[in-house]
Amino acid sequence: MFKPITIKDIAQALDLSPSTVSRALSDSYEINEETKKRVIEYAEQHSYRRNPMASSLRHGRSYSIGVIVCEVANSFFSQAIDGIESVAYGKGYHVIISQSHDAYEREVVNIQHLANRAVDGLLISMSAETKDFSHIITLHEQGLPIVFFDRIIDVFDTHTVTSDNKKGAQKATQSLIDRGFKKIAHLANAPHLSITAERLEGFESALRANNIPLNESLIRYCHHGGRIQREVEEAVRYFLDLDERPDAIFVASDRLSMGCLSAYNKLAPKAEHPAIAGFSNSDVLDLLQPGFTCIRQPAIEMGRVAMEMLIQLIESRYPVYEFENTVLETELISR
Amino acid sequence: MFKPITIKDIAQALDLSPSTVSRALSDSYEINEETKKRVIEYAEQHSYRRNPMASSLRHGRSYSIGVIVCEVANSFFSQAIDGIESVAYGKGYHVIISQSHDAYEREVVNIQHLANRAVDGLLISMSAETKDFSHIITLHEQGLPIVFFDRIIDVFDTHTVTSDNKKGAQKATQSLIDRGFKKIAHLANAPHLSITAERLEGFESALRANNIPLNESLIRYCHHGGRIQREVEEAVRYFLDLDERPDAIFVASDRLSMGCLSAYNKLAPKAEHPAIAGFSNSDVLDLLQPGFTCIRQPAIEMGRVAMEMLIQLIESRYPVYEFENTVLETELISR
DNA sequence: ATGAAAGCGCTAACAA
């Protein structure tokens, strides 16, 4: 139906051998300038395009990498993707994005799918629901380069990039304490996520530093990361039903913050809403009244670093045994 | 470094020929049930994975399609992508997403890049800045199947999916009129986008239907689609500087709405903000005070339809000359 | 029901 021009065609037309044409097009040094010019000119005129499948097959490399995140409609992840793409494109890699929607099954299916498409490596941020990691371990054992970012796991050694979640959580909590709040709740993400534990740690350590006793009953987890609004509403209703309602909440993620706000809007009059601070990379936040203080992660940078790490793994000629676990600083934005 | 198992390996191990193994794995009918079972079992045990590059090379198809949108961190487009993926995965296609960020150069580069990776077809929503379409026309002339959605162009015949932008704009404008506003401004997207013209038309027709004279000076365009916040601020400042300030604004897009709100927050006290209604698929909107009425597009459906159309073009055995231009209904959400 | 062989398009080792 549609037959693109090949190296062979060019060779025939210019009375050369395919290899010469190939050399000309890949800018080899062992070629006559004159010939090279002729080939390139002809190729351009006939809008020749190298067949990436043939080329990949030959090289044993697809020059594409897979990214799996919970969702792209999330400021943090979309910024991370921008970072990933900027590095990837510069190095000639293509990026295939896949969304788990924080659901275990979709993560498994999508990672399978990506692996089947022969990506050269994987950039993974874990789904909130995932507790079983065998689908990832298998791929790692088969030698597929994998780098984790943001939501990492520790089931095998590899490069990772995260932000300093503990310190970020500390800063956010401290900002609430500084504003005079004492009964501070924590709306947490799924319990088995790395970021959940780290942020909880920071939350607790801020309370401790200010001699505020930790009240376990003020911590609520969202096992689906807020994917199901009902679970957020249940947490909010729980807070509202407490004899001693929290006067402030440290929220673990952007998604949860939105869910939390809208749950409060639904369930209680404005006057009864607690103050909120939390992790978020969204820039619609300053449209909200009252504005809410947030911890911003260096998402683009994280994407860049992760991609560079992955490329290093992919292009390394020898097995890599030394791994880096980069931790980036967060930024407090007061509102 | 990492050598995956091939059909040949399986053939050797089971003392069969590669072709038999291939047949077994592709579930051919001309094969012994017994043999098939043996092969499949062995393949599973050794986690054989078909090399997609070889397979693609052989078939002349990559089974992947490219999508280009302005940005994924946009509710409308991320929903559209969900729709696209749901259909694509079901049919065994892979989706490669690319962002133009509404910039002409990035659109050109990314489309080039996608085409070079041998996608079987392209799903395009135009960037706000693009006025020259030759990069797309060239690909079309080379026979690459292309379907446009949402922001379409009319430079050659192909399938398209859009929503009924005119009627949507009418409904939004009418809702403002119904609330008693008379001096209604329109914050429009880039002038050369299809959606811009259609939404303007709806805006004007609503005014006409209510005998409100059209005031050209109440229409402002954002040539970069709001990519540059400054241009939105300039428009808002313009509205604020008018002798007769608008009491309401119909905003053409989600992105512009956000930019518009934040510009007003920055430039004028809350009491002076006009009412706002506009196109948006975001669900953080109901967190805003005052809530703003919006027109919601059937984004997921649009993605689905577009992908189905593209698959039809790709898989058609004969050149397609009959094209569909599907228009979907929008929904008014009052707040 | 199975095998042998050719070829998708490209490239790299080797030969000239």
Added chain:
DNA sequence: TTGTTAGCGCTTTCAT
């Protein structure tokens, strides 16, 4: 500097 050849892994005639 250029050409010849072989092969990446898979599929599909054609022959058996």
